[in-house]
Amino acid sequence: MAPKDTRARIVHAAMELFWLKGFNSTSIADLLSRTQLNSGSLYHFFPSKQDVLVGVLEAYRDGIEEMLLKPAWEGVDDPIERIFALLALYRRLIVETDCTYGCPIGSLALELHEPDPQVRDLLAANFVGWTNAIVRQLEAAGARLPRALDHEGLAQFVLTTMEGGVMQARTHREVAYFDRAVAMLRTHFQMLEASAKVVA
């Protein structure tokens, strides 16, 4: 097995374990049994558990386009619908996990109370990658939205809606909480589009 494969296998396993159990509750032993490696091998590629986390966050950051956006936007061209298609993908994840789904980045962002700068920057970079994708859609929507609209702010608001909706759906174990958050955001966009028409 090529070394790169081993590294990638560790990251892949860690992505799943951190998502399932969180960072602190995932032990090195968990990681070893999942990857069928010995501790020395793992520590050969990653000097510490923290470095595994860094690898995971880099993988998420670099995979946004391929792993998240591309599947979500399959067959969806309308920019505003793409935003809701992305939210629909999260809905699917919530349903598939019986409402135990948590956004891997959001969960880590709240779990790590004293993250070192590198980790914090990577968490932020993940959020920025996500919101930037939304900003592009808002720009593509052009005149359908008000001229003076704060694209960045609205994009962050979409992320806020997703994270808050996921958190509540998970806590109550009901998708309805996520659905209501999305419905409110839908109303928001409809009102924005309406106000853009009036001005035009």
Next chain:
Amino acid sequence: MAPKDTRARIVHAAMELFWLKGFNSTSIADLLSRTQLNSGSLYHFFPSKQDVLVGVLEAYRDGIEEMLLKPAWEGVDDPIERIFALLALYRRLIVETDCTYGCPIGSLALELHEPDPQVRDLLAANFVGWTNAIVRQLEAAGARLPRALDHEGLAQFVLTTMEGGVMQARTHREVAYFDRAVAMLRTHFQMLEASAKVVA
């Protein structure tokens, strides 16, 4: 010292520690050194660490009115302004903690990946207590908002905004992310009020 005091002291210390470091990262030893108790004393009142968590969540649930709403709404009568006054209180907490603030309930909700039913119900009860307070304000706003408005849904959306805003402000270490979320919600309310006027 009366026994009730010791129990309350443990809960009080645990509230702060869980908020600062999270549940898993707070050790019994942390709790003991903070309360100046011996392990036996703690285990006399709480059979397990989990039971301390239950005590903490009950304290939050029972303290919403006195500890959260009352201070936030001091001198604010307008129902819609009360909603934003509550958000302003969270803003204050964010600033006071140099943008490390995390909602204690939200953080626990995302940190605990396999909470037993009792804990999960208490987390949900805390969210419900919060949103119910918002629902009351929305009802008090009466005709200023659209007749067909989903009060529960909008109240949950306010919570969503708070939680998402807190998460992003904390991750980026900038209040501006919280401010933008609130600004978006403000726009939302303004558009709702405008549409209520048109119909009337």
Next chain:
DNA sequence: CCCCCTCTTGGTTGATCATTCAATCAAGAG
């Protein structure tokens, strides 16, 4: 053939974890 480097093996270290327990204490009841 040997040297060198990458990678693997798996036992080991010492710290920290939640929890337990027998013993002790103070204070009140009868």
Next chain:
DNA sequence: CTCTTGATTGAATGATCAACCAAGAGGGGG
């Protein structure tokens, strides 16, 4: 004075944790 109760003490337990390390396997180039 005796007995009971509730609270407290603090050492001890065994599990689990992240991390370390000496020894060796495997392979490619000289």
